[in-house]
Amino acid sequence: MRVLITPFPWVPHYYPIVPFAWACVLAGHEVRVAAMPSLTDVVTRTGLPAAPVGPDPAEAFRRAGVDFTPPRGSRRAERPRQAWPRDWPAHPERLSEQQRDYFRKIGLFASLMADAQLDDLVSLARDWRADVVVHDGTQFAGPVAAEALGLPNVRYLLGYPGQLRVDTSYGKDLVPEFPPLFERFGVAPRTEPTAWLDPSPPGVQYPWAPDARVLAMRYVPYNGPGELPGWLGEPPAKRRVCMTWGHTTAEWEGPALVGFIRRTIDAVLGLDVELVLVLSETLRDLLGEQPAGVRVAVGVPMNAVLPSCAAVVHHAGPGTTMAAAALGVPQLMITNHPHNAAMAARIAATGAGRHLLLEEAPEGTREIGAEVAALLEKPSFREDAARLRSGIASQPSPADVVTRVEELVR
Incomplete structure (x- = not known):
């Protein structure tokens, strides 16, 4: 089996899937990690082969005319204007429009990143003859590549449910920038993965829809390599x-x-x-x-x-x-x-x-x-x-x- 793993290009989105990736390797499967070049060194330090796709994030945003510069202010973080409902991931109907807009912005963010990677990712998956695409919830290029090539996709969570449905504004329509990613390849949007990979602990998991295919997995802590004092x-x-x-x-x-x-x-x-x-x-x-x-x-x-x-x-x-x-x-x-x-x-x-x-x-x-x-x-x-x-x-x-x-x- 050829397992193509593609994370959103931030370290916290990659480390949670490393134990699964190595389990695939130890079971005799081939693994490649496709990520933006800014994550290449991180991937190789975990001992897995990295395949750069797209430009660096800053370049992707520059092309889209969006400022990617991290804020460098000195004030305490701005307070939210409105309290979030308790257990809101399980009850999207309780969210206000302002709170849904928070996820619309994340959806825009993820869509711009995906748009810059898609051509390289689809070509890699096709040429390497990948069997399955494994991606996190904000790597929107993953389900697009899987749908374009007719492959199963596994969407992994990071151990918490807060970004479970960022391709929607939680319970409403898809974020507007998401469907055009599929249209580029002449396919319909894939909003439900072939399977979910959920390492959330028992008692912490939010309830799943009855028809969702969920693979529960033990969370194995992995926080990167490093020299121990x-x-x-x-x-x-x-x-x-x-x-x-x-x-x-x-x-x-x-x-x-x-x-x-x-x-x-x-x-x-x-x-x-x-x-x-x-x-x-x-x-x-x-x-x-x-x-x-x-x-x-x-x-x-x-x-x-x-x-x-x-x-x-x-x-x-x-x-x-x-x-x-x-x-x-x-x-x-x-x-x-x-x-x-x-x-x-x-x-x-x-x-x-x-x-x-x-x-x-x-x-x-x-x-x-x-x-x-x-x-x-x-x-x-x-x-x-x-x-x-x-x-x-x-x-x-x-x-x-x-x-x-x-x-x-x-």
């Missing part, structure tokens, strides 16, 4: 708390969030703990020198740091959230995006952590320190995090799921 192999002298704000969030919103992150660092340092900051180079430079008692780890995979931690404080990005869930670590999730908030709310509902919206998070340090202290002191958080971990471990392994995907191409 010597201290990581030593038992911590105090309870260890990890703090991170991810890769994409740091690049796009670091300047706006740096003040809040500094205050959160102060809050954790007020406890009797060892604090480890897992940072991108961008955020490390923005935060500057750290006080004594703080370890700074740049480029160290989260799945290597978290097993030694008693709690983690983060922004509820999919990589950190799911790695912590799979490793049984209680979480304090502070979110300022609706898709991250949707996942954080579900994790918090299991009892495995706490969730705060950024606009509601206190400016002072005492309250945030109390939230982290509760994760450390109340046994219920550790017990519920352990139950969540067991639920994830009970899911079919990536190797088991490979056999299910084989059935799609027979």
